[in-house]
Amino acid sequence: xxxxxxxxxxxxxxxxxxxxxxxxxxxxxxxxxxxxxxxxxxxxxxxxxxxxxxxxxxxxxxxxxxxxxxxxxxxxxxxxxxxxxxxxxxxxxxxxxxxxxxxxxxxxxxxxxxxxxxxxxxxxxxxxxxxxxxxxxxxxxxxxxxxxxxxxxxxxxxxxxxxxxxxxxxxxxxxxxxxxxxxxxxxxxxxxxxxx
Amino acid sequence: xxxxxxxxxxxxxxxxxxxxxxxxxxxxxxxxxxxxxxxxxxxxxxxxxxxxxxxxxxxxxxxxxxxxxxxxxxxxxxxxxxxxxxxxxxxxxxxxxxxxxxxxxxxxxxxxxxxxxxxxxxxxxxxxxxxxxxxxxxxxxxxxxxxxxxxxxxxxxxxxxxxxxxxxxxxxxxxxxxxxxxxxxxxxxxxxxxxxxxxxxxxxxxxxxxxxxxxxxxxxxxxxxxxxxxxxxxxxxxxxxxxxxxxxxxxxxxxxx
Numbered sequence: 001x002x003x004x005x006x007x008x009x010x011x012x013x014x015x016x017x018x019x020x021x022x023x024x025x026x027x028x029x030x031x032x033x034x035x036x037x038x039x040x041x042x043x044x045x046x047x048x049x050x051x052x053x054x055x056x057x058x059x060x061x062x063x064x065x066x067x068x069x070x071x072x073x074x075x076x077x078x079x080x081x082x083x084x085x086x087x088x089x090x091x092x093x094x095x096x097x098x099x100x101x102x103x104x105x106x107x108x109x110x111x112x113x114x115x116x117x118x119x120x121x122x123x124x125x126x127x128x129x130x131x132x133x134x135x136x137x138x139x140x141x142x143x144x145x146x147x148x149x150x151x152x153x154x155x156x157x158x159x160x161x162x163x164x165x166x167x168x169x170x171x172x173x174x175x176x177x178x179x180x181x182x183x184x185x186x187x188x189x190x191x192x193x194x195x196x
Numbered sequence: 197x198x199x200x201x202x203x204x205x206x207x208x209x210x211x212x213x214x215x216x217x218x219x220x221x222x223x224x225x226x227x228x229x230x231x232x233x234x235x236x237x238x239x240x241x242x243x244x245x246x247x248x249x250x251x252x253x254x255x256x257x258x259x260x261x262x263x264x265x266x267x268x269x270x271x272x273x274x275x276x277x278x279x280x281x282x283x284x285x286x287x288x289x290x291x292x293x294x295x296x297x298x299x300x301x302x303x304x305x306x307x308x309x310x311x312x313x314x315x316x317x318x319x320x321x322x323x324x325x326x327x328x329x330x331x332x333x334x335x336x337x338x339x340x341x342x343x344x345x346x347x348x349x350x351x352x353x354x355x356x357x358x359x360x361x362x363x364x365x366x367x368x369x370x371x372x373x374x375x376x377x378x379x380x381x382x383x384x385x386x387x388x389x390x391x392x393x394x395x396x397x398x399x400x401x402x403x404x405x406x407x408x409x410x411x412x413x414x415x416x417x418x419x420x421x422x423x424x425x426x427x428x429x430x431x432x433x434x435x436x437x438x439x440x441x442x443x444x445x446x447x448x449x450x451x452x453x
Contacts (some may be wrong), residue, residue: 067293071368071370074394075390078395079422082397083401083420127365
């Protein structure tokens with residue numbers, strides 16, 4: 001009899017343990033191990049190499065360069081990053097131009113379009129002031145990655161003279177002042193939203 | 197007796213050979229010449245000038261003092277201008293990467309600076325020519341921005357990552373070895389100044405032109421023109437390193453932030 005009771009207790013315990021095990025199996029699966037890419041000198045690859053970095057007050061771009069030596073590779077990488085910043089500024093401004101023309105209802109006005117195009121170029125040319133190389137990483141093949149930043153305030157400052165020029169150019173138009181103010185707002189909003 | 201004479205002659209010949217190698221164009225000589233330029237134990241208003249070899253000692257000292265004064269003027273203000281053109285295509289990759297770099301400094305007060313120098317020491321070296329250390333009392337006797345440390349393999353730590361010191365910005369430059377040491381150092385220092393401009397750009401103009409062709413043979417050409425300029429203040433060479441394996445000179449420079 002004792003043997004039967006002992007066997008029953010053992011069975012209950014075994015079921016209990018199996019139950020515990022199945023609860024554990026239903027839980028969340030373990031996270032996959034993150035692959036760590038090591039660069040030259042054993043430094044792990046930073047996130048900004050493959051992820052977009054964004055903050056409220058700065059715009060970031062990365063650049064890559066692999067040339068005959070490290071110094072020229074750094075140069076090429078920073079040139080690429082600065083060019084990306086310039087392209088970003090140009091794209092943003094072009095979007096503002098489209099918004100402005102649509103809002104004013106003057107899509108057929110070629111004179112207005114040309115004036116706006118010319119202004120957008122001026123902004124793109126004048127905005128790259130205060131570009132800083134924040135981080136640098138060298139990969140295992142000695143290719144150089146840089147992360148460059150530009151304060152958004154610097155871009156807005158550069159845009160102000162262009163906005164004034166627009167106001168002067170369209171002084172005879174009734175819609176000019178209102179559209180100019182709208183354009184300024186749109187530009188400020190785009191700078192915020194485009195960087196997210 | 198004749199055997200001893202022959203032995204002595206051979207010994208003398210060998211000693212003569214080793215002296216020439218050690219003090220001449222040997223790699224050891226280049227390293228020891230760099231050690232003479234180290235100002236780590238001096239305050240920031242002590243400067244060093246290198247002349248390179250000249251025919252007379254007087255000329256060497258004169259050139260070294262001039263170099264010393266020049267480094268003071270470079271510290272006051274150094275204007276840099278850099279233009280670059282890069283062209284690439286989707287089929288052929290990078291086609292050109294050409295750049296023109298220029299630096300300007302104001303030498304109007306060179307005579308006045310030389311008059312104000314207090315020469316501390318004059319040394320001679322087969323590689324460096326004359327090395328003059330001089331104090332310029334008109335500048336404050338403050339601490340140097342950074343004290344270099346040596347890492348693994350005997351290489352300075354700043355070659356691995358740039359130092360971070362509040363109030364200063366650092367840049368690294370390199371140059372292949374030229375025939376004269378002073379030319380190698382100048383090229384390396386200039387490269388460090390340009391690196392500072394790359395790492396922090398006061399003003400840059402970037403213009404890219406992308407041409408895309410469609411159809412059966414589609415391709416894309418990319419032409420980029422970039423110009424940048426900046427005015428560096430407090431430009432100082434903090435440390436130097438000579439890489440024997442690559443025969444390359446390295447300079448660590450700092451500016452005021």
